[in-house]
Amino acid sequence: MSASVVKVGLLGVGTVGGGVLKTIRSQQQKLSDRLGRRVEVVKALVRNAEKQRSVPIENNLITTRFEEVLASDVDIVVEVMGGVEPTYGYVRALIEKGCHIVTANKELLAKHGTELVRLANRHGVQLAYEASVAGGIPILGVLRQFLRTNDIVSVSGILNGTTNYILTRMEQEKLPYAEVLKQAQELGYAEADPASDVEGWDALYKTYILAQLVFGESLPLHAAERQGIEKLHLGQIGLARELGYRIKLLAKASKAGGGLQLSVRPTLLPLDHPLAQVQDAYNAVQVSGNIVGDLLFMGKGAGELPTASAVVEDLAYLLTQRFTPQPVWQESEPAGNREAGEKRCFCYLESKALRGTPDQVTHFLDRAGVLVEKQRIQYDWASVLRIGMIASGFAEEHKKALHRDFGIRAEVFPVL
Amino acid sequence: MSASVVKVGLLGVGTVGGGVLKTIRSQQQKLSDRLGRRVEVVKALVRNAEKQRSVPIENNLITTRFEEVLASDVDIVVEVMGGVEPTYGYVRALIEKGCHIVTANKELLAKHGTELVRLANRHGVQLAYEASVAGGIPILGVLRQFLRTNDIVSVSGILNGTTNYILTRMEQEKLPYAEVLKQAQELGYAEADPASDVEGWDALYKTYILAQLVFGESLPLHAAERQGIEKLHLGQIGLARELGYRIKLLAKASKAGGGLQLSVRPTLLPLDHPLAQVQDAYNAVQVSGNIVGDLLFMGKGAGELPTASAVVEDLAYLLTQRFTPQPVWQESEPAGNREAGEKRCFCYLESKALRGTPDQVTHFLDRAGVLVEKQRIQYDWASVLRIGMIASGFAEEHKKALHRDFGIRAEVFPVL
Ligand SMILES: NC(=O)c1ccc[n+]([C@@H]2O[C@H](COP(=O)([O-])OP(=O)(O)OC[C@H]3O[C@@H](n4cnc5c(N)ncnc54)[C@H](OP(=O)(O)O)[C@@H]3O)[C@@H](O)[C@H]2O)c1
Ligand SMILES: NC(=O)c1ccc[n+]([C@@H]2O[C@H](COP(=O)([O-])OP(=O)(O)OC[C@H]3O[C@@H](n4cnc5c(N)ncnc54)[C@H](OP(=O)(O)O)[C@@H]3O)[C@@H](O)[C@H]2O)c1
Numbered sequence: 001m002s003a004s005v006v007k008v009g010l011l012g013v014g015t016v017g018g019g020v021l022k023t024i025r026s027q028q029q030k031l032s033d034r035l036g037r038r039v040e041v042v043k044a045l046v047r048n049a050e051k052q053r054s055v056p057i058e059n060n061l062i063t064t065r066f067e068e069v070l071a072s073d074v075d076i077v078v079e080v081m082g083g084v085e086p087t088y089g090y091v092r093a094l095i096e097k098g099c100h101i102v103t104a105n106k107e108l109l110a111k112h113g114t115e116l117v118r119l120a121n122r123h124g125v126q127l128a129y130e131a132s133v134a135g136g137i138p139i140l141g142v143l144r145q146f147l148r149t150n151d152i153v154s155v156s157g158i159l160n161g162t163t164n165y166i167l168t169r170m171e172q173e174k175l176p177y178a179e180v181l182k183q184a185q186e187l188g189y190a191e192a193d194p195a196s197d198v199e200g201w202d203a204l205y206k207t208y209i210l211a212q213l214v215f216g217e218s219l220p221l222h223a224a225e226r227q228g229i230e231k232l233h234l235g236q237i238g239l240a241r242e243l244g245y246r247i248k249l250l251a252k253a254s255k256a257g258g259g260l261q262l263s264v265r266p267t268l269l270p271l272d273h274p275l276a277q278v279q280d281a282y283n284a285v286q287v288s289g290n291i292v293g294d295l296l297f298m299g300k301g302a303g304e305l306p307t308a309s310a311v312v313e314d315l316a317y318l319l320t321q322r323f324t325p326q327p328v329w330q331e332s333e334p335a336g337n338r339e340a341g342e343k344r345c346f347c348y349l350e351s352k353a354l355r356g357t358p359d360q361v362t363h364f365l366d367r368a369g370v371l372v373e374k375q376r377i378q379y380d381w382a383s384v385l386r387i388g389m390i391a392s393g394f395a396e397e398h399k400k401a402l403h404r405d406f407g408i409r410a411e412v413f414p415v416l
Numbered sequence: 417m418s419a420s421v422v423k424v425g426l427l428g429v430g431t432v433g434g435g436v437l438k439t440i441r442s443q444q445q446k447l448s449d450r451l452g453r454r455v456e457v458v459k460a461l462v463r464n465a466e467k468q469r470s471v472p473i474e475n476n477l478i479t480t481r482f483e484e485v486l487a488s489d490v491d492i493v494v495e496v497m498g499g500v501e502p503t504y505g506y507v508r509a510l511i512e513k514g515c516h517i518v519t520a521n522k523e524l525l526a527k528h529g530t531e532l533v534r535l536a537n538r539h540g541v542q543l544a545y546e547a548s549v550a551g552g553i554p555i556l557g558v559l560r561q562f563l564r565t566n567d568i569v570s571v572s573g574i575l576n577g578t579t580n581y582i583l584t585r586m587e588q589e590k591l592p593y594a595e596v597l598k599q600a601q602e603l604g605y606a607e608a609d610p611a612s613d614v615e616g617w618d619a620l621y622k623t624y625i626l627a628q629l630v631f632g633e634s635l636p637l638h639a640a641e642r643q644g645i646e647k648l649h650l651g652q653i654g655l656a657r658e659l660g661y662r663i664k665l666l667a668k669a670s671k672a673g674g675g676l677q678l679s680v681r682p683t684l685l686p687l688d689h690p691l692a693q694v695q696d697a698y699n700a701v702q703v704s705g706n707i708v709g710d711l712l713f714m715g716k717g718a719g720e721l722p723t724a725s726a727v728v729e730d731l732a733y734l735l736t737q738r739f740t741p742q743p744v745w746q747e748s749e750p751a752g753n754r755e756a757g758e759k760r761c762f763c764y765l766e767s768k769a770l771r772g773t774p775d776q777v778t779h780f781l782d783r784a785g786v787l788v789e790k791q792r793i794q795y796d797w798a799s800v801l802r803i804g805m806i807a808s809g810f811a812e813e814h815k816k817a818l819h820r821d822f823g824i825r826a827e828v829f830p831v832l
Contacts (some may be wrong), residue, residue: 146546291439297714
């Protein structure tokens with residue numbers, strides 16, 4: 001690297017890229033005090049060179065041709081364009097050229113991290129990705145540096161701000177999913193195509209990355225349990241609430257007797273659980289270590305500046321470290337079968353035309369050996385029944401029988 | 417240091433020291449995988465060699481003479497004996513001999529940190545103290561490594577588990593301070609001599625250390641605002657609650673126009689503020705950065721294993737780093753006068769024999785220009801009056817007048 005300047009290339013000048021530019025400028029003094037060198041953006045790749053940007057940027061820095069970035073003398077490239085293609089190819093080419101990479105791209109890492117880590121190690125460059133998980137919260141750094149003596153039992157959390165925002169609004173304003181989603185899109189809290197967020201993919205990518213850091217391995221994405229929030233409705237949220245719980249899209253990576261497990265699922269948290277207090281677009285990560293116990297980290301998981309903070313902190317940190325290869329990423333197929341039948345869960349039963357009476361339903365469950373700890377029943381004489389219950393021993397066969405005998409649809413959610 | 421073993425000395429084998437011993441043993445494999453060397457405790461100083469310990473320890477390791485520790489070939493010493501004398505002299509001697517130090521002793525650091533940091537730098541040894549602030553939460557590491565590009569505006573939090581436990585019990589069980597303190601002592605949540613905790617000293621020591629890390633300087637302890645919880649009573653807690661707030665012992669270090677400020681004070685937090693959710697013996701630290709926004713870190717702030725976790729993580733981390741001098745600690749006298757009169761505060765007015773009527777009191781405040789945002793009045797005809805109000809413009813002169821004219825005692829607490 002040149003003696004007095006760190007030359008930075010940017011792939012993407014959108015929400016995060018714009019924030020990175022602003023941050024490098026506003027924090028320039030601090031950066032150069034720490035690094036002993038100025039940090040300068042020397043090339044920035046975009047799709048559309050004519051687009052008006054929220055942050056002023058010299059015309060001669062902007063390019064739409066990746067080859068120009070590759071040919072420039074950048075020391076380090078910040079990848080904030082997102083997506084897998086053509087991004088993966090670009091990042092590979094830069095690593096092969098000897099550039100350090102800082103990325104916020106969880107999808108790329110969850111899909112090609114194993115190859116990228118190996119490649120970066122081979123070429124002696126750093127691949128840094130703090131911003132890819134939980135935005136401004138420095139959770140990866142903490143796991144990597146300050147919790148390595150602990151055996152980490154699990155990492156769980158609220159890793160997607162969009163869905164947490166939607167769930168918060170649904171509960172507080174008693175508005176249905178579709179309406180809240182529309183509002184969230186208008187306010188910029190959700191993308192035009194919300195699939196990656198609401199279907200749980202985004203949270204799963206982050207969980208995948210956390211597992212690599214904490215357990216040294218992850219599951220292929222297809223082997224994780226993933227359920228989004230698209231089908232959640234106010235009936236479920238309301239009954240859960242009456243039972244003393246809040247539904248959150250909980251992401252979890254854990255390793256126990258049955259091997260590594262990754263899941264992203266709408267989950268009931270007791271109202272006084274710290275993760276249940278995390279509202280709106282905030283993220284939070286809970287780490288359980290065998291010595292330290294439970295730690296909780298909370299902050300803005302997305303947005304221009306919080307994400308840019310993680311990118312620029314990562315970049316500065318990386319420049320103060322000597323290169324050491326990072327542990328390789330590994331994927332292993334899940335060890336055994338998942339446990340059949342949920343232990344303790346929230347069962348939501350609904351029928352628009354009940355055949356029978358609520359009493360008959362609860363008797364059936366009782367005889368079938370389902371242990372109900374707590375329940376709320378809503379029933380009106382037009383035969384619309386809703387039951388929310390915290391129960392153990394509810395299995396697939398009960399679901400089928402309820403449908404066959406009573407015309408009830410049952411859905412099951414985990415309870416923390 | 418010897419090639420295959422890290423030789424550790426312990427000063428103190430009490431609550432934390434016992435936890436450190438257990439952790440070094442249970443996590444030995446992880447430690448030696450990471451460090452490439454076994455970690456072995458080779459000497460342990462105690463006061464009473466005959467005492468039964470909760471953790472088995474070979475007799476020949478135990479000593480009651482510090483000189484034996486100093487004469488042994490330890491590479492690194494864990495100071496978990498506490499107090500300032502004779503600890504300060506011991507730590508100085510060890511540093512001068514070239515030993516690295518890991519300490520959990522916030523009092524020592526707040527009183528002699530400036531000298532110890534300088535001495536450690538001079539002798540090229542590391543002085544590590546993650547465990548001294550917020551127990552198992554790796555807040556110092558995060559501030560030092562992962563938030564250095566941000567301008568930190570303030571660090572605040574609940575840094576003392578004992579007082580938070582007492583306040584939680586007082587509120588939940590409506591029991592007076594003295595009774596809860598007694599229970600806390602019986603349960604081991606409070607020391608036989610609780611002064612350092614309940615008077616706010618312990619939290620202030622930690623705040624002092626946080627300020628050194630974040631702002632590169634701190635105030636002499638006498639220049640900080642410090643108020644404990646010994647005089648809090650249920651009347652205040654109850655009225656605050658009715659107004660939508662919870663009283664917490666809030667510690668804060670901030671730097672703004674008026675220079676550096678340190679304070680530890682019972683403070684009203686809105687019930688939905690993340691720090692208001694921190695109950696029992698938990699600690700939490702909130703960091704506000706100009707780029708990242710607010711981050712919250714929560715976990716066990718004390719206790720055998722959480723504190724030992726911080727000690728052992730610190731020790732392992734230190735052994736993987738090359739020595740670089742740490743920024744010197746500085747103390748500066750406060751810049752100007754503190755602002756007179758609280759801006760927006762909680763005023764608690766009480767009279768056991770009111771001269772006048774509640775109406776006359778509120779009229780007086782109104783005429784005096786005190787702006788009341790919200791209030792709750794409790795009055796019975798035996799002339800016992802309690803008023804809780806969130807107000808602005810309440811000053812010392814009003815306090816005096818209320819006492820003179822109405823026989824009212826007024827107390828003022830900050831509101832977040
Ligand atoms: N937004 C957040 O809060 C957030 C938080 C954490 C992580 N992330 C991650 O950060 C990355 C960027 O997110 P973002 O919200 O900043 O995205 P964005 O606003 O859509 O910006 C993407 C930028 O990349 C450019 N770009 C996209 N595809 C390109 C291509 N094929 N060739 C050249 N330029 C291309 C775009 O150019 P034009 O401007 O010309 O269209 C734009 O400047 C993603 O991986 C995302 O998952 C985002
Ligand atoms: N306890 C916590 O949860 C916690 C959390 C964070 C930080 N800390 C800090 O950690 C330190 C230790 O706390 P602790 O709770 O472990 O204390 P502790 O249980 O009272 O243990 C103190 C140990 O030091 C030994 N000791 C004390 N004075 C001595 C002297 N003058 N000469 C030789 N040995 C002496 C004692 O010996 P004997 O056993 O023979 O009496 C005992 O083994 C303190 O600085 C405290 O502030 C504690």
